[in-house]
Amino acid sequence: MNQKLSPFTILLLVTPPALWAGNAVVGRVISELIPPITLNFLRWAIALLVLLPLGYSVFRQGSGLWANRKRYAMLGLLGIGLYNTLQYIALHTSTPINVTLVGASMPVWMLVIGSLFFGSRIAGTQVAGAVLSISGVLTVLGQGQFSQLLALRFVPGDIFMIIATIVWAFYSWLLVQSTDTEAIRRNWATVLLAQVSFGVMWSGMFAAGEWTLTDAHIHWGWPLALALAYVSIGPAIIAFRCWGMGVQRVGPTTAGFFNNLTPLFAALLSSAFLGEVPHLYHAVAFALIVGGIILSSRR
Template sequence: MPSSQPETDRLTPGTALLLATAPLMWAGNAVVGRLAAPLIAPVALNFLRWLLALALLLPLAWPVLRPGSGLWPHWRRYALLGLLGIGSYNALQYMALTTSTPLNVTLVGAGAPIWMLAIGALFFKAPVSRQQVLGALASIAGVLTVLSRGSWQELLALRLVAGDLYMVLATLSWALYSWLLVRTDQPASIRGDWAAFLMAQMVFGLAWSGLFTGVEWSLGRWHASWGWPLAAMLVFIAIGPALLAYRCWGLGVQRAGPVMGAFFINLTPLFAALLSAAFLGEVPHGYHGLAFALIVGGIVISSRRS
């Protein structure tokens, strides 16, 4: 629905804090996912994360689950959004973190705007400008730098870590999710209510995640080491990346606009590098800095007007 308010407002310290909190939480999610890899199977981790998040969100958004709410006449669209954004993206990210580092995962994920550009052009007939093509080439070069570990010979030899490929699939899932998100009409009972909108996706995403967890168990890949470390990780990823980040991001974009938000989201790899060094002892390499510069540069070029 068109708005009479301007797309962007002046960036205040409070708005900057909101926009920076979300990528900090998402970087923390990657680090915790790496720490949790020896303790619990990745798909099960995703299921338990969203199960706890749903329980926390229920007091705010329970009316959306009533039989007469606007959710059920549109259940198919929310089931698809839940599959892509909750059931698939997060599970693939945790699977990626079993073999790849948080920094690599977040850098590959930072190429999401490029996949959004490609999916928009292929499936939604979205126009593509010359600046967007140039930006796409720069950002793709950044993603390839991560995948090759800074060695083009290694990329040509296809010696890739499985986790990086899982993250490419996760990023494709997120790109398609984002397009469907903006193309989905919201019922009146859900429109403008962040908690209801998240709950509408979460209830179906949790069902998908439960199904995938069952497949993981049937394949003999389910495992869990219960204890306070795992419990603390689950509480963090349910409250921080799943609920707090979503709320801060929504408020920040409302105040500063989506263009300004796009620059802040690329803080995620930087935060991931700092947190990885602090908690995992994984020191960034020179090619990580080059990849970050290429990805951010590509997005800056893409966002410029002709």
């Protein structure tokens, strides 16, 4: 952990924000087609089926899964059962822009939670990097104009996203408290499947509660099917795999700064779908965010 940022590590940590930006947009688009908690359950149930042929050995006797079941149950609860559920609930009343704005507080929560619960020391460069990186996020959201920021309005869904961001910070710190056995570590799919297997159980219980307590219903069709395929493979399996490897290499604090690329990617995706050309403030924001990442990772 805490290695220098190599090109491969940067690629690992840039990939999840790009996929998560698409996840926020897709989650908002299909919010009227499927209940949020059910969406999260189906997403990870599909991911489990995809991972099963690759990492089924994790269920064999002696793999270490059951010996470390409390750790994997907690990782599954935080990273899969709670974080994604809270994000999809937030997208029912909030916009992808607001959700990514709230998610931009990730570096701050990484620093605070690491210091309070995991004995991590906060360096001055990390604080400066957090300020610089968040400035880049605000530049995107304000489209380079301070008046645009003042016009932003927050809704109850943003509160859910604040809770989700705190949950993700705890999840990321727990990732580096590794007690994985060699039988699990030797295959990336077994590491992820160990978490997903518990996460599906958590999200399944939450979904059952949703159908029991609310008037839940699903509008099946190709748009929902394609959306489920995307969120199950891209933002789930690929993003979680890359994030896990990146966090193990540089630590949760530095990795948290890469999360601030999500609003930038969201803006670029919106530009692509709407046929708009990138603006100067996109370049300025990118420079600020990258500057914050570099500054925070300095020793």
